[in-house]
Amino acid sequence: MAKPTVSMPNWQAVYYYFDKWKTNGLLEKINLALNKLDRKSQGREEYPSILCIDSQSVKLSPRRPLDLYNEIIPIFSSLW
Numbered sequence: 001m002a003k004p005t006v007s008m009p010n011w012q013a014v015y016y017y018f019d020k021w022k023t024n025g026l027l028e029k030i031n032l033a034l035n036k037l038d039r040k041s042q043g044r045e046e047y048p049s050i051l052c053i054d055s056q057s058v059k060l061s062p063r064r065p066l067d068l069y070n071e072i073i074p075i076f077s078s079l080w
Helices: 011-023 026-041 068-077
Strands: none
Touching: 011 026
């Protein structure tokens, strides 16, 4: 069987441009633009709504044992 001939660029050149685009933010801009186009094509808003839960707001006392069920579940059940 004959091997298919594939012309691949030099890996150093690929890495050079990848690093350059990553450093100057071009890859992030492309990703954001593609996400917006995809969301629009599905009939949704360009930017998703966000829910952020701060794990630092869960206060635990060092004097008592950690009871994850009674500490964490009420926090999430209030969101349902």
